Amino acid sequence: MGLSMKNKIFYVGLVLILAITGCSNSNEKELINDVEVSGSSSIGLIDDERILSAESEPGNWLAFGRTYDERRFSPLKQINKESVSDLGLVWSKDMGTNRALEATPIVVDGIMFFTSTWSRVYAVKALTGETIWSFDPKVPGEWAKKACCDIVNRGVAVYNGKVYSASLDGRLFALNAETGEKIWEVDTIIDRDRSYTITGAPRVAKGKVYIGNGGAEYGVRGYVTAYDSESGDQEWRFFTVPGNPDLGFEDPAMEMAAKTWKGTDWWEFGGGGTVWNSIVYDADFNNIYLGVGNGSPWTREIRSPGGGDNLFLSSIVAVDADTGVYKWHYQTTPEDNWDYTAVQDMALADMEIDGEMKKVLLQAPKNGFFYVIDRTNGKVLRAHPFAAVTWATHVDLETGRPVENPEVDYSDNGAWVLPGPLGAHNWQAMSIDLDSGLAYIPTQENPFFYAVQEDYKKTGIFKWTPGKWNMGIEMSSLAQNILNNLDSQPKPGGFLKAFDPLTGETKWSVPIPHYWNGGVLGTAGGLVFQGDALGMFSAYDKDTGERLWEFNTYTSMLAPPITFEVEGEQYVSILTGSGGGDLFGGEPLPPIEIQASLTYNNFGRLLVFKLGGQETLPMPDVRDTTIPEQKLVQVSIDQLQDGESKYNENCAVCHGFVVKSGGAIPDLRKMSAGVHDAFNQIVLEGLLAGGGMASFSDVLTEQEVENIHHYVKARAHEDREVALGNMEAPQYTWFGQE
Numbered sequence: 001m002g003l004s005m006k007n008k009i010f011y012v013g014l015v016l017i018l019a020i021t022g023c024s025n026s027n028e029k030e031l032i033n034d035v036e037v038s039g040s041s042s043i044g045l046i047d048d049e050r051i052l053s054a055e056s057e058p059g060n061w062l063a064f065g066r067t068y069d070e071r072r073f074s075p076l077k078q079i080n081k082e083s084v085s086d087l088g089l090v091w092s093k094d095m096g097t098n099r100a101l102e103a104t105p106i107v108v109d110g111i112m113f114f115t116s117t118w119s120r121v122y123a124v125k126a127l128t129g130e131t132i133w134s135f136d137p138k139v140p141g142e143w144a145k146k147a148c149c150d151i152v153n154r155g156v157a158v159y160n161g162k163v164y165s166a167s168l169d170g171r172l173f174a175l176n177a178e179t180g181e182k183i184w185e186v187d188t189i190i191d192r193d194r195s196y197t198i199t200g201a202p203r204v205a206k207g208k209v210y211i212g213n214g215g216a217e218y219g220v221r222g223y224v225t226a227y228d229s230e231s232g233d234q235e236w237r238f239f240t241v242p243g244n245p246d247l248g249f250e251d252p253a254m255e256m257a258a259k260t261w262k263g264t265d266w267w268e269f270g271g272g273g274t275v276w277n278s279i280v281y282d283a284d285f286n287n288i289y290l291g292v293g294n295g296s297p298w299t300r301e302i303r304s305p306g307g308g309d310n311l312f313l314s315s316i317v318a319v320d321a322d323t324g325v326y327k328w329h330y331q332t333t334p335e336d337n338w339d340y341t342a343v344q345d346m347a348l349a350d351m352e353i354d355g356e357m358k359k360v361l362l363q364a365p366k367n368g369f370f371y372v373i374d375r376t377n378g379k380v381l382r383a384h385p386f387a388a389v390t391w392a393t394h395v396d397l398e399t400g401r402p403v404e405n406p407e408v409d410y411s412d413n414g415a416w417v418l419p420g421p422l423g424a425h426n427w428q429a430m431s432i433d434l435d436s437g438l439a440y441i442p443t444q445e446n447p448f449f450y451a452v453q454e455d456y457k458k459t460g461i462f463k464w465t466p467g468k469w470n471m472g473i474e475m476s477s478l479a480q481n482i483l484n485n486l487d488s489q490p491k492p493g494g495f496l497k498a499f500d501p502l503t504g505e506t507k508w509s510v511p512i513p514h515y516w517n518g519g520v521l522g523t524a525g526g527l528v529f530q531g532d533a534l535g536m537f538s539a540y541d542k543d544t545g546e547r548l549w550e551f552n553t554y555t556s557m558l559a560p561p562i563t564f565e566v567e568g569e570q571y572v573s574i575l576t577g578s579g580g581g582d583l584f585g586g587e588p589l590p591p592i593e594i595q596a597s598l599t600y601n602n603f604g605r606l607l608v609f610k611l612g613g614q615e616t617l618p619m620p621d622v623r624d625t626t627i628p629e630q631k632l633v634q635v636s637i638d639q640l641q642d643g644e645s646k647y648n649e650n651c652a653v654c655h656g657f658v659v660k661s662g663g664a665i666p667d668l669r670k671m672s673a674g675v676h677d678a679f680n681q682i683v684l685e686g687l688l689a690g691g692g693m694a695s696f697s698d699v700l701t702e703q704e705v706e707n708i709h710h711y712v713k714a715r716a717h718e719d720r721e722v723a724l725g726n727m728e729a730p731q732y733t734w735f736g737q738e
């Protein structure tokens, strides 16, 4: 190692002071260049020694989950229970987007590195928000069509003077931390004809960058790749589900996994198992833990007829950090049938369990059970439910397996199941507080009406179509199914919970009227910070759940807050803007509970707070929810039914179920006359492809697009009539009529 850690910090500190105290249009780059340090950059200097001892510099936020342990609990306490009432906005940065912002900023020596929509990367001064550089990977607009959950990105990694980021279209970049210049770029996608995307933050450790991908809803095969952090050369790749056995197995783990898949051609559908969020490095065992996603298709009888656990779906897999060789796994949901990913953030800790200190991994995945797993062997030590769960009665700790609840088996008849596909907890980060032994978790109770696709039930044939959702779930008549089963629908809601993973006890729970809320930060100041769907950024007493402070951001939030310290002052920061995985159900079916703040528009901003901050945000215009009068023409019920089917299969993922947009993507009920006129050009010719609305001519015919258009207008008409008081409630009747 060249310079000692202390020297590096000193140099970086010096650069910052020079840069910040210079006049406003000073040539800060020259000042930075004047300081000669080894390597390609003089900022973002995080080496192994420094990142492994990140706990000793609490003023920085050096890795995705603050430290490699990813507990997202900060030792900073200048902002505390007593002082938090004085917390105020010090600066904000308009990111120029109304789509969701999901990133965790990395803060190194007074500089914040984060991502915005379209995988754009920013380096800004933490004290002022002034942009040092930005990098646009220029993702082709059409690629948005391959993404289940919009053009989002969850952040970067910073290491040895470089910033690592991945783009929606699957490229991984190493950027100079000082200038933003590209040092290298690799294409991580093995098959660009399949709908692979990357929204996750790369992780970096031991001279390697680790990245996975998404796309299980569309039908891809998941894997994670490790690249040399300096050269970008591929070091290893670990597949999470087996490919065609006739082509041979990549490694013994795939041979083992293939024995748990049944049928004759399961690999054709991709299998799923994408690692789209959580990858954690464990220095204690030199492991990389992979949080593996759901199956593709969702329904197991289509995916693997004849049963089988389908390894490594919905599993936590430990591989050797240097070689990618399999060590152990724990499968949270064998035979996944519900989109129960285990990609949620994983935290590492040493905890006393049954009188013995254990090195454990903690995860609260979608399926609703909070897992405490022994990192030496992958054995599950605790698995208490942390939210309402109906798919399984409990986890048998002897076998490590969940015991499914036959009452909600949907193989013959559709059923409401909790959790739904958004999970009891999704990627929105939790925080682990070792002092209290509690996890602060953003949880949700949001059911889904699962039913096996009618076409498949009738024919026994699953039509797999590249480029669109292939879930095996009945989507065409979903609205009608929901209406017919409203009486038994569990009420959706969100909760911020303080949960004891060892006892299963919920110490406190704050109900939030909307289910889709933001990630969590805990601090030694006795506070838990969270932004919610209602637009409130709040600080809660970590001992009682009492709300001690709130700030109206006027925009729903998903991103996790972070905290850092510069020049002796503590800051708290959060990105605003919602959407992501909830574009589909952005405004749920009755009972529709639209919160006051949700009637505002969606504004993407980076907000930074400190004690005594006095800045304010502009009060946004209230969103115009008027639906224009529709030019209706007489069409057949068949056409409307087909329009709804095709809408649900192709459009609802972004524009919202029953044509109600969650706010981030245009609400089609409000299309202008000009957009109506250009409808076919937009959908079939890609008129708006640059903004993400790609052509659907590969999956839709002109007649189908026309039917979708009729359906959209019919839905708009109903909602307009309800708003005008001419109709009591929407009827969604096309599937009920002959």
Ligand code: CA
Pocket (backbone or CB within 6 Å): 216, 217, 293, 294, 339, 341
């Ligand atoms: Ca999924």
